[in-house]
Amino acid sequence: MEKKQLRIESRLAQIGSVEEPVTGAINFPIYPATAFRHPKLGQSTGFDYSRTKSPTRQVLEEAAAALESGDAGFACSSGMAALQTVFALFGQGDHLIVSLDLYGGTYRLIEKILSRYGVSATYVDTNDMDALEQSRKPNTKAVIIETPTNPLMMITDIEAVCSWARHHGLISIVDNTLLTPFFQRPIELGADIVVHSATKYLGGHNDVLAGLIVTKGKELSEEIAFLHNSIGAVLGPTDSYQLMRGMKTLALRMERHESNAMAMAMFLKEHPAVSEVFYPAFPDHPGYEVQQKQSSGNTGIFSFKVKDARYVEPLLRHIKLIAFAESLGGVESLMTYPAVQTHADIPLEIREAVGVDDRLLRFSVGIEHADDLIADLDAALNAAAAEIEGGA
Numbered sequence: 001m002e003k004k005q006l007r008i009e010s011r012l013a014q015i016g017s018v019e020e021p022v023t024g025a026i027n028f029p030i031y032p033a034t035a036f037r038h039p040k041l042g043q044s045t046g047f048d049y050s051r052t053k054s055p056t057r058q059v060l061e062e063a064a065a066a067l068e069s070g071d072a073g074f075a076c077s078s079g080m081a082a083l084q085t086v087f088a089l090f091g092q093g094d095h096l097i098v099s100l101d102l103y104g105g106t107y108r109l110i111e112k113i114l115s116r117y118g119v120s121a122t123y124v125d126t127n128d129m130d131a132l133e134q135s136r137k138p139n140t141k142a143v144i145i146e147t148p149t150n151p152l153m154m155i156t157d158i159e160a161v162c163s164w165a166r167h168h169g170l171i172s173i174v175d176n177t178l179l180t181p182f183f184q185r186p187i188e189l190g191a192d193i194v195v196h197s198a199t200k201y202l203g204g205h206n207d208v209l210a211g212l213i214v215t216k217g218k219e220l221s222e223e224i225a226f227l228h229n230s231i232g233a234v235l236g237p238t239d240s241y242q243l244m245r246g247m248k249t250l251a252l253r254m255e256r257h258e259s260n261a262m263a264m265a266m267f268l269k270e271h272p273a274v275s276e277v278f279y280p281a282f283p284d285h286p287g288y289e290v291q292q293k294q295s296s297g298n299t300g301i302f303s304f305k306v307k308d309a310r311y312v313e314p315l316l317r318h319i320k321l322i323a324f325a326e327s328l329g330g331v332e333s334l335m336t337y338p339a340v341q342t343h344a345d346i347p348l349e350i351r352e353a354v355g356v357d358d359r360l361l362r363f364s365v366g367i368e369h370a371d372d373l374i375a376d377l378d379a380a381l382n383a384a385a386a387e388i389e390g391g392a
């Protein structure tokens, strides 16, 4: 059977499995070589120097391209390295349109680094087609979206934005970290470039830092290949192997992350210490219908607001099973306080305009048993409430 015809669960489980020609090893080996012997002048095995191309990384890159329905894949040393490589497409005088509620590191990269190269950006609600059109300038080169956004879980209609971008000759770039190709494939919906922090769900175990780029079309693929090699923020062979190992179980993990997140979000929605839960799997979420249309499942991350900011400190102190930590997408449950952690680099006015305030917590629900997670959170919320009511 052609690999392409297999369902995604099978393709994930089989990443790198049938490609080692010498021993038949079930897993593709780690090739640490940085240099490759040439048979003779003018000949190459296809590998010359490992920044350009490396065997273990290549298996990962081909798998990533196939999973995202793209033409070429590129593995980078982190999600930020992947974004920086893509952003090197732009230069002096170029303008970008970017999702308003954005990963803090991406915002920092655009505002603090790209600005040095004369690239400017406008932040808009990419669901509002009028706002999108109004932000377009003669020098606009690309639109960059995250959906769902992190941390507020806002949904953008990928197909609508990409077809608008195409119509105006803009490159569309989608950060697909929160849903992964298991649940959402932006290139099938018209995107030109997909970017991942593979550190999150793709790696899945909070133990490998990596980024991926997948491109559609020959010209863009060649250009990103040139930038990937020229900049050199590439993923090493051991990390490439570790990432593939994580990706093999992506389907199982995403299904459990989704069902656990649903259970946790329902629990928190009813809890008296919680005022709001932002989760696109709920029919009353404004992005529910678009999310249903463009994705086959829901992410394991959501955010919520406690009714009083004073709850945050004791809550984070009392959780035990759930770790108070930065990051998301791993098998272990983590809770993050975006206002002081991931989003600290975003100016207060912008943060508060989108709702990342001091009552907001982000929850990356792991694959532990939902009952244990609920018990941990319930105990921590009640302990926090006792401290606050007691101290009032």
Ligand SMILES: *Cc1c(COP(=O)(O)O)cnc(C)c1O
Pocket (backbone or CB within 6 Å): 078, 079, 080, 081, 103, 105, 106, 146, 150, 175, 177, 178, 196, 197, 198, 199, 200, 209, 210, 211
């Ligand atoms: C974590 C993250 C990034 C950055 O990736 P790193 O692997 O940490 O460099 C970019 N985008 C999103 C949505 C993320 O969650």
